[in-house]
Amino acid sequence: MTAPAVFEAKHYKSELKPIWCPGCGDFGVLQGLYRALSAVGRPPHEVAFISGIGCSSRIPGYTTAYGFNTVHGRSLPIAQGVKLANPDLLVVVAGGDGDGFSIGGGHVAHAVRRNIDLTYLVMDNQVYGLTKGQLSPTSPKGLETVTSPLGSLEDPINPLLYMLAYGAGFVAQATPADMPGMTALIEEAIRYPGFSFVNIQSPCVTFGEEDQQLKAHKTKMKTLASLKHDSSNQLAALDLARAYGTELYTGVFYRNPNPPPTYEALVKLRQAEQSKKARPHHQLLEAYLQK
Amino acid sequence: MTAPAVFEAKHYKSELKPIWCPGCGDFGVLQGLYRALSAVGRPPHEVAFISGIGCSSRIPGYTTAYGFNTVHGRSLPIAQGVKLANPDLLVVVAGGDGDGFSIGGGHVAHAVRRNIDLTYLVMDNQVYGLTKGQLSPTSPKGLETVTSPLGSLEDPINPLLYMLAYGAGFVAQATPADMPGMTALIEEAIRYPGFSFVNIQSPCVTFGEEDQQLKAHKTKMKTLASLKHDSSNQLAALDLARAYGTELYTGVFYRNPNPPPTYEALVKLRQAEQSKKARPHHQLLEAYLQK
Amino acid sequence: MLDDLILGMAGAGGDGVVSAGESLLAAASSEGYHALMTKSFGSQIRGGESSCRVRLSTKKVLNPGGALDVVVALNWDDFFKFGAELPLSIDTIFIYEEKAGPPPETLKARGVVPKELIPVSISELTKKSSGTEKSKTSVVLGLLSGWFGIPAEAISRGIKKKFGSKGEGLLEANEKALAAGIEYAKAHPLASPHELARPKAAPGSKMLCDGNDMCAAGALFAGVKFFGGYPITPSTEVMQTLSKEIWKYGGTVLQCEDEIAGIGATVGASFAGRKSMTATSGPGMDLKTEILGLATIAELPLVVLNVQRGGPSTGLPTKPEQADLFQAAFSGHGDVLRPVLAPTDVEDSFKTTVTAFNIAEQYQTPVIILSDQEIAQRKEALDLIDTTKLEVIDRRVPTAAELADKPYARFALTESGISPISHPGMEKGTYLAAGIEHNEKGDPTSSGGLHAKMNEKRFKKLEPLKQRSDLFELRGNADAKLGFIAWGSTAGVAREAVELAKADGHDVKLLIPYLLHPIAEQVYADFFRSLTHGLVVELSHQGQLYRMLRMFIDVPKGVRSFARSGANPFQPRELVKRLIELKGQPS
Amino acid sequence: MLDDLILGMAGAGGDGVVSAGESLLAAASSEGYHALMTKSFGSQIRGGESSCRVRLSTKKVLNPGGALDVVVALNWDDFFKFGAELPLSIDTIFIYEEKAGPPPETLKARGVVPKELIPVSISELTKKSSGTEKSKTSVVLGLLSGWFGIPAEAISRGIKKKFGSKGEGLLEANEKALAAGIEYAKAHPLASPHELARPKAAPGSKMLCDGNDMCAAGALFAGVKFFGGYPITPSTEVMQTLSKEIWKYGGTVLQCEDEIAGIGATVGASFAGRKSMTATSGPGMDLKTEILGLATIAELPLVVLNVQRGGPSTGLPTKPEQADLFQAAFSGHGDVLRPVLAPTDVEDSFKTTVTAFNIAEQYQTPVIILSDQEIAQRKEALDLIDTTKLEVIDRRVPTAAELADKPYARFALTESGISPISHPGMEKGTYLAAGIEHNEKGDPTSSGGLHAKMNEKRFKKLEPLKQRSDLFELRGNADAKLGFIAWGSTAGVAREAVELAKADGHDVKLLIPYLLHPIAEQVYADFFRSLTHGLVVELSHQGQLYRMLRMFIDVPKGVRSFARSGANPFQPRELVKRLIELKGQPS
Numbered sequence A, B: 001m002t003a004p005a006v007f008e009a010k011h012y013k014s015e016l017k018p019i020w021c022p023g024c025g026d027f028g029v030l031q032g033l034y035r036a037l038s039a040v041g042r043p044p045h046e047v048a049f050i051s052g053i054g055c056s057s058r059i060p061g062y063t064t065a066y067g068f069n070t071v072h073g074r075s076l077p078i079a080q081g082v083k084l085a086n087p088d089l090l091v092v093v094a095g096g097d098g099d100g101f102s103i104g105g106g107h108v109a110h111a112v113r114r115n116i117d118l119t120y121l122v123m124d125n126q127v128y129g130l131t132k133g134q135l136s137p138t139s140p141k142g143l144e145t146v147t148s149p150l151g152s153l154e155d156p157i158n159p160l161l162y163m164l165a166y167g168a169g170f171v172a173q174a175t176p177a178d179m180p181g182m183t184a185l186i187e188e189a190i191r192y193p194g195f196s197f198v199n200i201q202s203p204c205v206t207f208g209e210e211d212q213q214l215k216a217h218k219t220k221m222k223t224l225a226s227l228k229h230d231s232s233n234q235l236a237a238l239d240l241a242r243a244y245g246t247e248l249y250t251g252v253f254y255r256n257p258n259p260p261p262t263y264e265a266l267v268k269l270r271q272a273e274q275s276k277k278a279r280p281h282h283q284l285l286e287a288y289l290q291k
Numbered sequence C, D: 001m002l003d004d005l006i007l008g009m010a011g012a013g014g015d016g017v018v019s020a021g022e023s024l025l026a027a028a029s030s031e032g033y034h035a036l037m038t039k040s041f042g043s044q045i046r047g048g049e050s051s052c053r054v055r056l057s058t059k060k061v062l063n064p065g066g067a068l069d070v071v072v073a074l075n076w077d078d079f080f081k082f083g084a085e086l087p088l089s090i091d092t093i094f095i096y097e098e099k100a101g102p103p104p105e106t107l108k109a110r111g112v113v114p115k116e117l118i119p120v121s122i123s124e125l126t127k128k129s130s131g132t133e134k135s136k137t138s139v140v141l142g143l144l145s146g147w148f149g150i151p152a153e154a155i156s157r158g159i160k161k162k163f164g165s166k167g168e169g170l171l172e173a174n175e176k177a178l179a180a181g182i183e184y185a186k187a188h189p190l191a192s193p194h195e196l197a198r199p200k201a202a203p204g205s206k207m208l209c210d211g212n213d214m215c216a217a218g219a220l221f222a223g224v225k226f227f228g229g230y231p232i233t234p235s236t237e238v239m240q241t242l243s244k245e246i247w248k249y250g251g252t253v254l255q256c257e258d259e260i261a262g263i264g265a266t267v268g269a270s271f272a273g274r275k276s277m278t279a280t281s282g283p284g285m286d287l288k289t290e291i292l293g294l295a296t297i298a299e300l301p302l303v304v305l306n307v308q309r310g311g312p313s314t315g316l317p318t319k320p321e322q323a324d325l326f327q328a329a330f331s332g333h334g335d336v337l338r339p340v341l342a343p344t345d346v347e348d349s350f351k352t353t354v355t356a357f358n359i360a361e362q363y364q365t366p367v368i369i370l371s372d373q374e375i376a377q378r379k380e381a382l383d384l385i386d387t388t389k390l391e392v393i394d395r396r397v398p399t400a401a402e403l404a405d406k407p408y409a410r411f412a413l414t415e416s417g418i419s420p421i422s423h424p425g426m427e428k429g430t431y432l433a434a435g436i437e438h439n440e441k442g443d444p445t446s447s448g449g450l451h452a453k454m455n456e457k458r459f460k461k462l463e464p465l466k467q468r469s470d471l472f473e474l475r476g477n478a479d480a481k482l483g484f485i486a487w488g489s490t491a492g493v494a495r496e497a498v499e500l501a502k503a504d505g506h507d508v509k510l511l512i513p514y515l516l517h518p519i520a521e522q523v524y525a526d527f528f529r530s531l532t533h534g535l536v537v538e539l540s541h542q543g544q545l546y547r548m549l550r551m552f553i554d555v556p557k558g559v560r561s562f563a564r565s566g567a568n569p570f571q572p573r574e575l576v577k578r579l580i581e582l583k584g585q586p587s
């Protein structure tokens, strides 16, 4: 059996049955991802799909790609190692708002500034799903959860604004309530030659708030296109991003119109240049001989 | 001997002799800090001074305050514990660009969004001083250091932009090249009722670049006042902050004109309200009795 | 008449078997029975299969028990997903939904021939009696009441409490369903009667709680003022409880961005003079390692609760294991002696937590509590714990006179190794705390000589712990030639094993350490003295306590490790069997 | 004529004593001497006091040596700051700057009566001969050449290399200063001549390198393609070297934001099929704990170098200690068996690193290398290491045929416990790697049964390591009744102790483990067989290897721990003394 020349969405679907709650937003994200991958067309074995821990982080197992369901919060550093070790791979990173912005928050700025060609999908549900409903860093202030029975006392973070402040070249937001829109954004993010980020509002039906469910999304969402937003304007993007938590904008906030070379491209140049200086294997140590 | 009613700068100076290189910018920061503390006037034993690890993080030991020279990158979480445990203390946090933005980078957004009344001073010298001259997250792209002998391949972070994106209520930049200016900014930061941040360009004379020394600062620096910047305008602050690494602006980028209540203020309210429900010590377990 | 009954139930997500188990627990315990319940869920986040086990007894319940006496299966697929968690024997009675058909052949393949198969058309009975299918579990409770003698009034009281507020209709439906179940049972008596004997204790109000509840309560009792943590199964409930309660007592909970920040904030609060705590599980413990070392060298009191789950890495997040002992004792670089305690059940989770705070404060050290998923999440009906004799120890703060006397030396090299500790806010008490090695004052040093002295101090101050025989439980005849050592949730199994052995005519003793580290050499040596054969029983592949004992004590040849990986609890019977087998071997 | 000479120098920051030491090392070794140098700095970042020790010998140098034969002090304040690092004896000759005056009285208080006090007006001599004070160290080198017979031509060659490019004037000044020093020495002969014997080896080019150099070189030799790390003393030089070199061989270094990211990226690169490594020291090891566990359960090859410094916490960041063995072996939750190796000197840092990669790749496991500050940063003059016989092992990847055959089971339960490992890019090799427990395919499981099997697999695959007697060094008579066990930098001290003991007529053997974990039980048992008395020598308060041996082997009563805190290296003499004392006691 040879691999099909064209990969359809179903070729990215594995046999493992998702353990998500019926109705979880992540089902939609998974569908959109299958489609986006098929649109991009890389064979599954050339895709490395890296995640942390959380309901959303289960996603690699549901694809036929190489998957690595790592530890909580460390998907980005691990993915960077994968990509630098083999820049020919398509590397997708995914996880939740807790995984990415709480315990993993320290890695984001550095992944962004290195500009390694990764696509980072966050399934932002404003709650900790897997551990059953605690506060997440995107939970609105005052929210009552099992860890904030009297209401949270702190402001949420703003992932869109952060990513822009970090200098990310591609920043978008999507919801599975708009499947074609989300699919197109994931595809565009994958195709962007550099670090790209899509914040996906993926509702938690079990622990999430009423107004953050798919139904609410459908009425609430506004496409940035409809606002005539110019996605090459970083300052305008910063301004719009400030509405995170109030407005549900979908689409591309910012796309660097002149993507700089990726980190791995610079690495390749350096390797090519330096390889001339390589010593034969058994003469490595001669470098230390007294001159 | 009773404590002096008025605390002069010298009362904050300890007997420990700084181990910094002669000419290190941190000497100036320390002087400015003594003066700012004396202007604020809290007795040393009511000040808790928390730092991480690095040349700059040695600073608490040189004061007569309670000092905690913790581990690399964790000064902010530790300081939050100190302040929440005893909100009556004046808590100052200090450290380097590596300590705060590299290994400790994941804690910053959360310290900011909680809005605990801490003053965070970063001695930004664009290099790892204590470990002898490696790349720091604020090192300019292309910089040659011992860990980037062929030039760094990544963009620096922008601490001013981050802090603003994180929603900090007080964001300023200073240099010991302007001692009165820096001292006044530290004092203002301490007095700000909430999380405040001062990025201090504190040159490393041993491993730093020529154009980042005090002499260069003197010619390069522009006060935000001279630019007629309105420090209550967050968007203008974001815009100006984008020049980090190019321009040396000093002064207050942003000061929230309406500081919200601090986290610890909310905690106090909650404690007062809930204390009514306290059970007597030996009846604690009755809460679990079957009803 | 039985003194002990172990029930297991399994069903789909919506079936409510866990809630039925809770009702049973509450009802039985209010009647004076001792009771214990564990629950288990499939990997699905919601709507997946669920199960529970309830053990009812006229005597104190020591552990969840072995093979089930009675099974209630609402469908077989879900039932069999639980495998080892719902163990069967040839004595198990099967009650099952008739629609589901008889148990599949696989049962026979496993060597289980059900003692009695009792199909009941539960759904139909429910619909007929109550007009809805929703009160299925009340029928089940009725059946159990009828067949096993669990007082119906108590169950009925529970139903009233549960559904009373949810509207007349629902309450009535459930009461009818309960009655129908009881009636059915009466009309179809069991071939082999299994009625529970009347409880020995009088009916009355019991504490219904799990181990995590008792750790949280213990912390409050000890005076915790700060908790910094990050959610992780199976410890999160401790943070959740404190998030509700701590404010009442002038404290704060901070949900931190990660476990490092969690212990960081906790250390900060301790530095500021307050009793503080964090709780987590294995992966979180890993992350806390660096700051644990900071607390050791800065000599700051701190309680760290690790509710163990299966490892390594993410491992088996919802299952118990006892494989974090090496980590508790030996993680972190440098020479460190860090006290480690372990409760063995729900009740002593309370006292162990108080002890942990006492040791932390008295000796200015981080203390690790090793609980595990089973203890932490199993629910028990307990008599109210008498706290009036429990001591609470606070750290030794320098007096104003001491501070006035001479310059304060935070790390003074005292006889005991303990130096009075000041905190911010205390006049004349200022000092520099640090992770770097220091002299007596706290100033940084790179001197090997001072380092050696400070290492000695930090070890010496904990020496008295090795004499704490009160942190051990000895059962059985002190001169017995056979013995067990067991800790944590396994201790409850060993307690029952000792009784079984006795009933079988074997003289077996048992040593249960609540203090796992430092190793109290003398206590073990005394225990070993009479032994020819013994087993150190642990739920871990390596048998970590056994290895640790060897490090510090000469363990007799006849004392062996009996260890296996987690999520597969020991049974009292097998402990006895293994020990008697061992006895046959030369020691 | 001496076979061995130990020199110590100390001065202020600008004095250049370290650079002088390096010149001496280079000069002597190019003449055929064996040579070793350590350096030490005050706590000040720059401009503080600095010192070095140089040991020159006609035989292989095994360690930095004990008390100094010769001291060169440019001022006494700085000199005495180094305390134990520049140990003195009654045989020490003191050369010092005349201006500084005679050594202070404190010396006598320490019981040291200098053998010979030689004030030299070094600054004046310098100014007079060269016209500047900058060439002070060349005068010192001249003095040492004149008095101790270190060939002047070699020093002069070194001076040419060093100053040749810095302009005529400087070169000339230094040459004049050198000549003046030599002349002065000739004109003022020592009371007790201390001339070095001519070297036995022919002059020639040696490798000048330290342990960190050799770890980096070993990694390159083994084929490292990815290094992810974060700076920390005393390991940073490994990253620094690779940052220069790795690109030549198609690899990448990533300076990460912290140690977690460092090991994270490294694990990622390994998952992607490349040989990868990270390096750090104690605090960084703590942070890497969680992801080490991930690598264990996901069975990913990985080399982690820990250059030990004094702990706990920040501890003594620039001093050696051997107190991270417990951490290396036991940190992390769950049941884990993680191989630990330790080099004993600069030369075998190279081979040990290659071995670490081989074990990591062959057994699909993280491997820890425990170096320490002394080995890592001491400079040695070595003969070129012959690498032609060194094997390099790559991981076992499934063949295309194997993958075509049947669905790929990444974690197949094989006889050896090793399952062929694919990586992204390989067709039909896709699988899910995870930190969660899994079945043979890699799918998540919460089954206790599978967990037990996988634990067994992960332990079983490493069993063959226990047979690796090639990872031990045995010195001395195999039947000796007395013996040492020593590892890491302490091994070099023990090697010399064995020789000293022999010279004293004692029959003493020595076992040096390069493999510290798993404990190779048979190797130790064989070693113990003939022993009546022995010492396990370690630079740590607890004596961690001794305790670990007890865990797995019955250590004879006569074998004791000889352990003390770091930053205070053992001396060969004291090892012999202690062993002989022990011999007097009943075993």
Ligand SMILES: Cc1ncc(C[n+]2csc(CCOP(=O)(O)OP(=O)(O)O)c2C)c(N)n1
Pocket: A053, A054, A055, A056, A057, A071, A072, A095, A096, A097, A098, A099, A100, A123, A125, A127, A128, A129, A130, A131, A136, C230, C231, C232, C233, C259, C283, C284, C287, C314
């Ligand atoms: C080190 C560590 N800390 C904590 C956990 C427990 N944990 C698992 S997932 C999770 C948070 C999940 O939230 P999120 O990332 O938002 O994902 P979601 O489940 O909402 O998709 C937590 C706290 C863990 N597995 N590891």
Ligand SMILES: Cc1ncc(C[n+]2csc(CCOP(=O)(O)OP(=O)(O)O)c2C)c(N)n1
Pocket: B053, B054, B055, B056, B057, B071, B072, B095, B096, B097, B098, B099, B100, B123, B125, B127, B128, B129, B130, B131, B136, D230, D231, D232, D233, D259, D283, D284, D287, D314
């Ligand atoms: C966990 C850990 N990692 C690494 C180090 C080593 N280290 C100490 S300070 C430092 C960086 C110092 O840079 P910065 O924070 O900018 O402070 P500076 O010295 O420049 O003032 C590093 C990498 C450490 N002490 N602990």
Ligand code: SF4
Pocket: A019, A020, A021, A023, A024, A025, A026, A055, A056, A125, A129, A130, A203, A204, A205, A206, A207, A208, C045, C046
């Ligand atoms: S808990 Fe929430 S996020 Fe997790 S599977 Fe269920 S719905 Fe989805």
Ligand code: SF4
Pocket: B019, B020, B021, B023, B024, B025, B026, B055, B056, B125, B129, B130, B203, B204, B205, B206, B207, B208, D045, D046
């Ligand atoms: S190394 Fe740089 S930062 Fe450190 S003390 Fe010296 S000048 Fe200051």
Ligand SMILES: [Mg+2]
Pocket: A054, A096, A097, A098, A123, A124, A125, A126, A127, A128, A129, A136
């Ligand atoms: Mg979430």
Ligand SMILES: [Mg+2]
Pocket: B054, B096, B097, B098, B123, B124, B125, B126, B127, B128, B129, B136
């Ligand atoms: Mg810096």
